[in-house]
Every structure is written in C-alpha cells, then in structure tokens.
Amino acid sequence: MVRSNNQDSAFAGDHIYLVADGMGGHAGGDVASAIAAKAMAELDVPPTGSPEAMTNVLRTAILDTNTKLRSTVRDRPELAGMGTTFTGFIPVEDQLAIGHIGDSRLYLLRDDALQQITKDHTFVQRLVDSGKITEEEAKTHPRRSVLMRVLGDVDSSPQVDTLVVDTQPGDVWLLCSDGLCGYVDDADIEKILRRRSTLQNGVDALIDKSLSHGAPDNVTVVLVETVAAPAVDPGDTLELKQEGRRFAGSAATTEAAMDGTTSTARNRLLSRKRAVRKAPVVEESHFESRVDEYLAELIAETKRRNRRRRLLWAFGGIAVLVAIGGALLVGYQWTQTRYFVGTDDRTVIIYQGVQQNIGALSLYSVAEDTEIPLEDLDGLEQRQVKRTLTAGSLEEARDIVLRLGDTDE
Template sequence: MVQRTLGAAVSHVGKVRSNNQDSGFAGSQLFVVADGMGGHAGGDVASAIAVNRIAETDTARYSSPQDAEFALQSALVAANQLLAETVFEHPELTGMGTTVSAMIRVGDSMAIAHIGDSRIYLLRDGELSQITTDHTFVQRLVDSGRITPEEALVHPRRSVLMRVLGDIDQAPEIDTSILTTTKGDRWMICSDGLSSYVNEDRIRSVLGDHAEAAAVADRLIREALEQGAPDNVTVIVVDVDPEGPETPEEAVTVGSAAGPLEFDSEGGRRLRLPSILLHPLKSTAVARETHVEADDDDYLERLIAEDRRRARRRRLIWLIVIGIVALGAILGAILGYAWTQQQFYVGEADGNVAVYQGVQASVGPFPLSAVVRDTDIPVDRLPMYYQAQVEATIPAATAQHASAIIDNLESVVTTGTRR
C-alpha cells in the first residue's frame, strides 16, 4: 500500500481578537503551526513569514528522517533571519515573534522541530501523548519543582515565552527529534488557543473519534470556542496511512499566512518575500512581557521574586479590603443602632399602654427597642379604635411626642373624650 499522510488544517480568530495572528500549513508531508506575537501589527506578519518560509520544505523529497530533521531546523533558522530582516525594513514591527511547531513524515518516521508553546500531540491506540515541551517560564518552574502543573494553569506568568523565532535572537535554540509513526496514528498540532482552554481528556476524546481529520479539526475548534477561547485557535489533524481511496491531497494554508503579505508603513518599504536576503543581522534587544532570554537565570530568579512580592501585595490588599469592609459594616451597625435609639413609639406592655424607645424590630435574638415609660392605662379600657392603634403601635417623633400621646390616651380613658 502506498504510504499516505492526510492532514486537515483549521484556524479561527477566536472570540476576542480582531485579527488572526496564527498561521498553519498542511501539505503532502509537512505540517506546521505558528502562533505570532507582537501586537496587532506584528504577530500576524511574524507567523505568516515563518510558515511561508517553512512550507518550502514540503516540495523536497528526503532520503532519511535525519535529512528532514535538518531541513526543518534550517527552515526555522532561515525564518528567524527573515523576521530580523523584516524588522530592519519595518522598525515599527520591532519585538514581533512567533512560535513554531512543525513535522515532516518520512517513511515510518516523523521529523519534528519546535520552539515556543504551540504543541504537537500523538494519539496512538487511544493514548494521548504531548510530544513537545512548552518553552515557557511556568514550564521551567514546573520542571524545577517550584510549582505544580495545576498551578501552572493559572500562574500569572503563564504567557511568558522563553524561546521564540523573531528579531531577538540570531541563533534561537530549536528542539528537534525523530519519532516512529505507524498506521493508525493520529497526530495533532495546535496553537495555545486550543491547549489553554480545552483539557487533554477532552482533546483525547475528540481525537479518538473515527471521523475524518477535517471533521475532527473542526470539532476541536468548536470545543475551544465553547470554552470561550479569546485567543486565536489553529488546529492541524494528521492521519497516518488512513483507510480509504488514495486521493491526492492539496496543500492547505490557514490563518494569516493564507492572505497576501503586503503592507505599507511610514519609513518602510512594501514587503516582498522573494526580495529578502537571508543574512544575519545584529540582534535587537527588546524588553517585553511575552519573551525572556532562555539562559538568563538571574532574570528568572527576579521574576520568581517579583511573583512572590505580587502575591504578598495581593494578600495585603485583600486583608485591607476585608478590614475596610468589616470596619464599614461595624460602623454602619453602630450608626444604624444609634438611629433606632432616636425613635419612639407607643405600644402595649403587659396589658398596659407603654412608651418604647427604638424600632419594632430585632436582629436575631436582640430586640431593637425597650420600654422607657410604663403607665397604668389598661389597653382593654380604651375604645376599640384606640385599642387597635396601640396594638399596631403609634409612632412618635420624639419622647415629648410620645408623652403627649400617653396624655391623650389617659384622657380618653378618664373622660371618654379626646383632648
């Protein structure tokens, strides 16, 4: 049987972003996902440049997986040089970069190249394995035992990348490997728009469906969107020697790389990929939140110390907020109680008319009123109209007003008339 590797690529802008900074390519033997960074004007350019350059390796024929591995590594280095050249021509793109996860099938092997936090997964016999390792700050913390994988999912520095392609490093460190692959294997490459919002159990379940690769890729995109994924989402699903007719597959490009890469900017020239010369440029040092130098251990320690300081500040702020809320509640209770003690009403106490200070209510077992004046006026001696008023209580604005009400009721009992 002729060996086939059938792949499907899908990309979506996500629920928040206005442009797609992801790019993907699924060819006859090459499959690659790039997730750009650098803001609205840079991330899409970076991923498109990288994917378009790496896609050139799909047309070659490799005599060994080692040749394919070397070709991939060389293509990523060339893409890095292209990005540096682009920043040289368009300084407003300074600091742009991109992750790349790519693989080429050669016979029963898969050559892999990877940098950043996009991921490659393999589903074999129902078991899902993450093939690549994220080049992120939190992954380094996990590897060093400083935090757990569960803590990494919500860590405030989870977006900090340790390695990317871009104008930052002339010689980026790229992970490469060669793995065996067999009939029935299902591979997946995705940007972090999927892996950050859909857990691996759900990914395994969807990949385990026996539907075609295109349907599975669509389903994974929908899963990410249903989880509210704000980021761009790109997924490539690859089946090794699938059953079915041996129909030729056309290369598919998705995301920003699928459109024309032309732009004008003040002080810059129109970008034409064929005219860009591949030569090393002076490395540009860029300070930004999304990337740190991989070997700067002092900087990592400073980041860890800063995270600890932030955690302490957050705890202190919460304690202050809780203290203010508690103090406000106590002060409100004191002021509220003081207000109730300025209120009076006439009611019944042990069958006689009495003057109460406070309001006719209670807080739990504690009443908010108390008798401040007893009388010897029996309530049942009052006419029915007045009895009903006293039993329902008669509000008084002041203590003097309450005394006047008592005097009036006493007169009603004594003379049978109201003064």
C-alpha cells in the first residue's frame, strides 16, 4: 500500500514451497527475488534422497542461484547492489528439508501454538543473541533493516542455514516475508491461523492484517498444511491431483502474462473497506559485508547514544531539581515576609514565617520575645494567642501585642 513495486516473490508447487524478499529498491529488488524464486522452483520434482541429502540439494541450488544473481549484475550493471532473502522447504516423507538465508521466516503452528523455526540473519538478531538488547527493543531498533546474510552480488559464497525438522498431520507451516512478521505480532499471527476456516482464508486474513497496519512493506504469505497420506490398496492406481506451478509477487508477473491468471489475493483484499493505520517510515533493507567491523561500529554508536541519553536525563533531572529548588526558595522567601503572634506557653512571642514544618525544616523562627507573661492575659486572649494571630508585617504584629496589653490594662 506504500511501495510502487513488489519486491517479494513466492512459489508453491508440489514438492517445494518458498518466499524471497528482494532488496535494492527500484535498482532490482523485484528482479532479484523473481530470479531466485524461479531458479529454486526448478526443484519442484519428487525428492530422490533422504531429508539430509535434500538439504545439500537445497544448499547447492541456493548457492547456484547466488551465482546467477551475480552474473545478472555483471550483464546489467544498473542492478548492482540487488539481493534477496530466501526461505523454503522440501517435504521428504514425514520431515522437511529447510534452506534459509536472510530475514524471511518459517513458522510452525502445532497444537494451536505458534513457534518460529528459522532465525533472522539481521544485525538486531545478533544483538539479541549477544544479550545487548531484548526482543522488544529489536522491534524498534534503528538498525533493524540491516541484513547480515543475503543472496546477490554482495557475497560470492554466502552462508546458508539448512536443517531437518519433523512434521505430523495437522501441522500448518507459514512462510512469510518481513512485511508480515515485521508489523503483525506473533500472537496475532497465531490467533489468525487458529481461527482460519481454510488455508486460503488464513492467507487472506494474514495479508489483510498487514494491510490494516498500512502495509509499509510488501507482504507475502505461503501456508502449507501437513495431512495424513491416504491409505492405498496395492491393486489400486493412485491418481494425484496436480494444481501446477503457482508463483506470487514479482515472480508471478511473467507467469500471469502467460496464462492470464494471478495467484495473489491483493486485488480482492484491497477492495475491502478497512481502517488503515498511518504507515511508518520504512528504511530499505540493506546488506553489510564487513560484519564484525559494522557490529563494532554500531555497538559503539549504541553506547554513544546511550551516553547521550543518560546525559540528557541527567541534565533534565538537574533542571527539574533546580526548578524545584527555585520554587522552594521563592516559597520560603515569601513565608519569611509573614508574621504571627503566638506563645511558647510562657510568654507572648512574635514569630517570623508561617506556622508550618516541612519534615525537619521549620518555616518560622522567633522574631521578638515580648516577655509578656501569658498568664497576664485574660482567658480569651490566652486562647487567641495559643491559636496564633497572623500579621502581614512586623509592625502589624507589634500592634497586635500592644492591643493585647491595652486590653489587659
């Protein structure tokens, strides 16, 4: 809803499922993700080895895709700097062979509980892993768009994560670009998946949720459900329903032109009326090759920013204390312009200030001891003096004392 082009690509076949999130903006993020999706879609054939063997197949194909991207940049220099993430898997019997690089994610919903399977290859994730920031702080960190690993012309031999995980009937696997997980909380993703009526309904609801946040980034979702294999009579011929290759995003452009179809729910979802939040400003994802140097630089920058924040808090605290102190001083000075006539239970005394204490600090002191015995006053005057008689000045207080004396005479 913000970007003019779609830098995401996805593929859902019969034997491989994947998402790719391009980087490089108009310089080629959409090209990079489309090349990666179409190259990896060539693995959409029945697996011929164990899950562990298929992870090696995935790794090799991902590295070959990286070579293809670098070759594309050599032929088209204007695409220099383009790159893409990749996250995908190949089901092998009751396990998945997974390949992953970048910050697109794979989630598993099992027994109505959502868990993240892949780990982001980002700067903030490295800070989280090292204990320097929390998961919550990572969501708003100013360097959350910095990728440490991607495919493209930025690295000739990137490090690719591969793993094998078990799956069971009822599992729902979610592949998504960070246009979803970067703006929709995991708790909301889990709630939507638990309430889905169909896989397509779940996809639509997840994308719709991202759009309701203003969709500042492209959002792509692939949902795959594990189902029990049907029992087959050895004498029967099993006929499989083939739905064909299904691309989405940038990779779907040429496919749609060929068969006149589209594989995304974007038009239908955008036609709905919804309350849309103001989209935040999104920094383009970019890759940093000098990981250690960049990490050290950004850690130093974070320390400097924290020092500046502490200094600002310190100066702010001092300013507040000065303001409070000034207000107290002005208030105290005002109290010292006031007087009252009272007693120490022996004589009549003129006090300067107001008859209040702030903790151990007394706001009044003896101005004059008249040496008039309290017992020389009549009962009414004694009660008045004990309750104190206020005065606006020392002269006014003396006049009050004189009147007491006149009354006494």
